[in-house]
Amino acid sequence: MVLDEDNRLTRDFVNRVLQAVEDGDNHEAYRLVEPLHEADIADLFELTPSDERGPLAIALGDVMGAEVLAEMNDYVREDIVDALPASVVAAFAEQLETDDAVAIIEDMEEDDQRAVLAELDPEDRAAIEDALSYAEESAGRIMQRDLVAVPEHMSVGQLIDYLRDHHDLTTEFWEIFVVNPQHHPVGTCRLSWILRNPRSTPVSEIMQTEQTLIPVDMDQEEVALRFQKYALISAAVVDGNGRLVGVITVDDIVHIIQEEADEDILRLSGAGEGDINEPLRESYSARVRWLIANLGTAMVASFIIAQFGAAIQTLVALAVLMPIVASIGGNAGTQTLAVTVRALATNQLTQSNTARTIWREVRIAVLTGFTVAILAGLGAGLFYSNWILAAVISGAILFNILIAAFSGVAIPVFLDRLDQDPAVSSSIFVTMITDSMGFLIFLGLAVASGLVG
Incomplete structure (x- = not known):
């Protein structure tokens, strides 16, 4: 069987193809792969270890065509293109629409680009050079020149x-x-x-x-x-x-x-490109800088907790319940943040309806806040037989959800107004605010209520 019930290449099929290549039986590898659609052949290369992609491309011969390259994941395509002579890459590019040809050539090193362009027909070279003159991710890069x-x-x-x-x-x-x-x-x-x-x-x-x-x-x-x-x-x-x-x-x-x-x-999570074929160094660089930033914001929350060290020592229940307040606020902030970033990305959220959107999220926060606060308060009151503690955690959860809702809208909108991508760093700031304010409100209410001295 070649494809499973989810229309994905089966592990057995992939292993048979790779084993044929390893045994030097290129004819068998060609026979197995030749009936596949170009997109499935591209998937085969993505499922193949990086160091085995070159031999596989050689074994497949003319099955490894331009349409297969166009269907490939960017990182996998780079591996293949880097291993091919400039004349072969140029031959592939001439078979494709301009936008697909540009996608193959644009990520190459400058020297390699020049070598491939030199091999192209003058008309194709002019079209691709024109496309490369436009900014990345612009209409000029992705448009086709062939039209009627x-x-x-x-x-x-x-x-x-x-x-x-x-x-x-x-x-x-x-x-x-x-x-x-x-x-x-x-x-x-x-x-x-x-x-x-x-x-x-x-x-x-x-x-x-x-x-x-x-x-x-x-x-x-x-x-x-x-x-x-x-x-x-x-x-x-x-x-x-x-x-x-x-x-x-x-x-x-x-x-x-x-x-x-x-x-x-992926930007909301700070995971970089998030591609399993992304080079290890690039994945490390993309993730570690946000984790370091998160470490810095976490220290703010730790500093607030440190100011109430004596109070926590006198009532251990505070230490037990603190993570609940921060976690509920963080999840509420993440919900609002996801909705806001999507609305900004799809142009649903503009200057004309920002105030209305914030008010909507605050109303939702009041409803969800009261619901969760009452449940948490009842649970804490029954477990610890302390209804003052129950009132404190209820109030802290309610106020933290309100703060989370406001910051979940305000921060990405503010970044968008500064022409910064709101998906890149909003989650770091929202998490810092919900954690810090959650701890501050909870412990502050505990002291103000006389629950601890």
Whole structure:
């Protein structure tokens, strides 16, 4: 069996392929892998240990094509590309759409990039160099240059003849862009409209003039939001002068949405790229700096506890219950933080509704705070037979959840207003606030209530 019930390559199949390569039986490895889809072959390379990927690529021969490279995880693809001659990488790049070719070349070392570009056909080289001139994760990087653009004076019949007669046109497209003499997009025509209208119909009569134009320097996350908001299949990309320079299609956006969502979640945790194929040094560097920052913020909470050392010594129950207050506040803050970061990422949270969103989260915090506080107070009161202690922990939990809700919205919004990524460091600050304030409120109430001297 090649695939399991979850459509993943089985361990037995992977082992059979790798064993064939190890035994030098490249024919058997080729026979096993050749029927697979390009995405499954890419998965095979990701499941293969790093030092065995090179021999596997050699064994597979022409099965190891450009489409397989395009489907690969970035880190795995880098391993393969680094092991291939520049001429082979160039041959792969020429077989792909510009955006996929750029994805292969952009992460290479500068010398390797130049070597690959030198092997390319002049036209392909110019297109890829143009794409590389735009900022990473911009519309210019991810757009395709191959599109169909026609003047608005054409008729449907002339357009069909044009598509049939010009064999150098791209073969995969969903709509045709209509441009004026300055090459500014003035409308779009879906293929279904062209096929269902008489040949004599002017294109200008059936084209849709309302369209979503993507500036070439727009961030890819904003591009994805445009596609989602307006339910786009494809969209024209224009330069600073409004000229049509490329097209972005929904299949590219699906990958971007997944990448951006994964990126935000991983940044919230401080886990860096979070890819199991990421080099050990990069994973270490990404994680350790946030753990060190967390160590610093944890010391703030420890300092607060130290100020109430005598009180804790007189009533051991305080030491037992303190982690509950901090934990409940931390979880409440994480819930609010996750909702806020997502709302910022999807443009649901803007300056016009920030105050309303904070008020909403505070109301939710009041409801959840009272519920959890009452349960915790009843439990502490019954266990310790001390209803003053029960009231103290109830009050501390309620106030800490309120603080967590406010900080869970305010901190990422504040960072966003400073043009900083709210997903990167918000959790560190929210955790510090909920821990520190939780301990301070709990121990402060204990002293103020006369529970301890």
